[in-house]
Amino acid sequence: MKLPFYLEGYFLGLQDPDTPDNIRFIHVQSDGGNRYTLKLAKPLRHLPWQQLTVGQPLRIEGQQSFQGLDLPPKLKAERVLFDPAGLPAFIASEEPPKPQPAVLEVCTRGTCRRRGALELCDRLQAEAKTCAVEVRTRGCLGRCKQGINVRRSSDNQILSQLSPQAAAELLSPWRTPAVVSGTAVG
Numbered sequence: 630m631k632l633p634f635y636l637e638g639y640f641l642g643l644q645d646p647d648t649p650d651n652i653r654f655i656h657v658q659s660d661g662g663n664r665y666t667l668k669l670a671k672p673l674r675h676l677p678w679q680q681l682t683v684g685q686p687l688r689i690e691g692q693q694s695f696q697g698l699d700l701p702p703k704l705k706a707e708r709v710l711f712d713p714a715g716l717p718a719f720i721a722s723e724e725p726p727k728p729q730p731a732v733l734e735v736c737t738r739g740t741c742r743r744r745g746a747l748e749l750c751d752r753l754q755a756e757a758k759t760c761a762v763e764v765r766t767r768g769c770l771g772r773c774k775q776g777i778n779v780r781r782s783s784d785n786q787i788l789s790q791l792s793p794q795a796a797a798e799l800l801s802p803w804r805t806p807a808v809v810s811g812t813a814v815g
């Protein structure tokens with residue numbers, strides 16, 4: 630029996646990273662922390678999977694087929710979106726890209742929370758009032774051992790091993806340099 634499934638989660642890696650022309654399976658962690666291996670439908674195998682970073686948000690739709698009561702269903706991905714916010718993956722747009730506000734997404738789950746993610750978030754939100762950055766909380770980025778983790782939208786990088794004291798440094802790329810006026814002496 631086959632039923633449609635829908636999964637939001639995070640890219641964990643490829644099953645066959647050494648065969649870039651024939652990527653058949655990917656590993657994904659759901660927002661709830663469960664890990665899945667999904668078979669890709671043929672049209673998806675030629676997407677540039679190698680360019681994804683671990684922790685990249687994904688939304689996947691497809692079909693699950695049931696093997697038996699004690700076996701997990703087999704998952705086949707038929708459609709993949711790049712970001713749960715709704716941006717399609719790897720689909721080139723005809724329109725020129727619109728400038729996006731910079732976003733810092735702070736993982737506030739599990740290990741990151743225990744290491745002070747909420748405090749980091751509070752500090753970022755307080756300091757971000759003076760620069761053009763949006764600060765959001767989010768679920769697990771799949772790098773719990775390296776927490777606190779923050780995803781930076783401008784280059785899609787996950788910044789790891791952060792502390793609450795890292796807020797000012799994280800925001801520094803978006804700060805407007807102070808204009809200093811004065812009179813030269815001498």
Ligand code: FES
Nearest residue numbers: 736741769770773
């Ligand atoms: S708890 Fe997993 S990355 Fe933060």
